[in-house]
Amino acid sequence: MAKRRQEMMEENRAKLIAAARKAFADKGFAGASMDELTADAGLTRGALYHNFGDKRGLLAAVVNQIDGEMASRAKEFGARAEDDWQGLLAEGTAYIEMALDPEVQRVVLLDGPAVLGDPSTWPSQNSCLHATRLTVERLLESEVLKPVDPEAAARLLSGAALNAALWVAASDDPEEVLPKAIDAFRAMASGLLAVTEP
Amino acid sequence: MAKRRQEMMEENRAKLIAAARKAFADKGFAGASMDELTADAGLTRGALYHNFGDKRGLLAAVVNQIDGEMASRAKEFGARAEDDWQGLLAEGTAYIEMALDPEVQRVVLLDGPAVLGDPSTWPSQNSCLHATRLTVERLLESEVLKPVDPEAAARLLSGAALNAALWVAASDDPEEVLPKAIDAFRAMASGLLAVTEP
DNA sequence: CAAGCCACATACGTAGCGTATGTGAGATTT
DNA sequence: AAATCTCACATACGCTACGTATGTGGCTTG
Incomplete structure (x- = not known):
């Protein structure tokens, strides 16, 4: 048992992030109580402040996790397309559809920017944005796109996609x-x- | 002095909104203290809760004011253009430039959606969005645009513009x-x- | 096996929101 | 015009929840 201590810590971090993800998605950042949240994870606020510093740190960890999942999902969709251009469209479409998830909306699109600031300044560096930029750069090299700043x-593109998703989600008939x-x-x-x- | 009472109330509402605008822009919605804010306006929290119901109500009033200013400014820019299409581009450009204002960013673009929800559900109905839609509808009628949902x-369009502005503002060299x-x-x-x- | 460390728990101080109640200056009534 | 009423705002209170300071039990290291 050389690393038993490390393993426990990782496990507790994961528990806290999972509980926070649920709480933030359900009640929003401001409405989520740290006491409730940590209790749900079978821990106390002590663990939380030790691991994440403060409430914002916890949100950053949650956002990072979701953002990573979104990026890899979008990449999957893009990879299935027949060329890079179709791939870019597929990525965008994927973002719109993912942003219909209340969890994504509440945590990443609304509370994330409000609490952590602009996505480009996030510690996670926003994987979604990064992935899109890479695709755009490929398309610029092959001269498929006009010479714009990548x-x-x-x-x-991501702004338009995510904003479209907010609109869809807020509408009376999202499917339509x-x-x-x-x-x-x-x-x-x-x-x-x-x-x-x- | 038939309406002395009404006038006082309007005045106090204006004072509170002005103080709130400053506080929200400076410290963000969560960071702004109602006690400080109302004291700056020469009043107490009593006035605030009587006029706006709660903290969110005050934010809604502030957002409404700024949003109105933005919409009329954008309209001015659009009206100067030679045709509707140039007008739409001018409006978009105006939004990007207005969104560089820290007050607009913090209050309307970040805290607004996070606290009040999607802009289309705001009491103010988001004047900016409305104005843009009207322009789009005119362009659809004259068949300048592809048949898209207005x-x-x-x-x-507004999502792209406002997101672009956030990026510009967060960058090291906004002017560039x-x-x-x-x-x-x-x-x-x-x-x-x-x-x-x- | 003993000493130290560290991840987490416990206890406390404090700030700030919302509400319940009080009050005095205008508005209304006769 | 005087008395009463109304209501916009002030005052006082409770409660929630964040962050910090301190304690502790179990792993780790020599």
Whole structure:
């Protein structure tokens, strides 16, 4: 048992993050109580402050986890496409659909930026944004896109996608407006193309 | 002095909103203390709870005020353009530039959505969004744009613009990246056009 | 096996929100 | 015009919840 101590710590961190994820998604950052949250994890606030410093630190850890999951999911979708351009559209569509998840919305899209500041300044560096930028850069090299700044394009694309998702989720009939959002997204994204597509 | 009472109330509401605007912009919604804020306005929390119900109500009032100012400013910019399409681009550019104001960012873009929920559900109904949708609808009627859902297009445009602004503001050298953001915005927006423009 | 360390628990201080109640200056009534 | 009423705001209180300071039991190390 050389590393029993380390293992316990990892385990407790995971428990806290899991409980926090639930609490933040359910009640929002401000509404979530640290006492309740830690009790749900079978621990106390002591563990929390030792591991994450403060409430914001815990949110950062949760956001990081969800963001990572989103990025890898989007990558999967993008990889299935036949070319990079279709891949970019697929990634965007994937973001829109993922952002329909209340957990993603509440934690990553609403409380995340409000509490932690702009996504580009997050410790996690925002995997989603990074992935999109890489795809854009590939498309710029192959001259599929107009010569735009890759970071700017990535920001605009993800901004549009995530905002569209917020709209869809807030609407009365999400199932009906989702295709409209995706249509509009694809139309706007095609504005980045160097040549017109049908 | 038939309406002395009404006038006093309006005045006090204005004082509170002004103080709140400052406090929210400076310390964020969560960080702003109601006691401090009301003291700055020369009043107490009693006035605040009587007029706005709770802290969220006060934020809603502040957001409403700023949002209105933004919408009228954007309209001015749009009206100066030579046609509706240039007007839409001008509005978008105006949003990007306005969103560089820390007050707008902190209050309307970050805390607003986090505390009050999706902008389309705000009591103010989000004047900015509304204005953009009207412009889009005009362009749809004159068949300048592809047949997209006007609400979706408006959401995506403002989402892209505001997200671009957050990026610009968070960057090391805002003056340098601002034109990049505007370029990318115009490119993406042109994706909504029915026919390609040079 | 003994001494130390460390991850976590416990206990405390404090700030700030919302509510319940009080009050005095205008508005209303006769 | 005087008395009463109304209501916008002040005052006082309770409660929740964050962060910190201190304690402790079990692993770790020599």
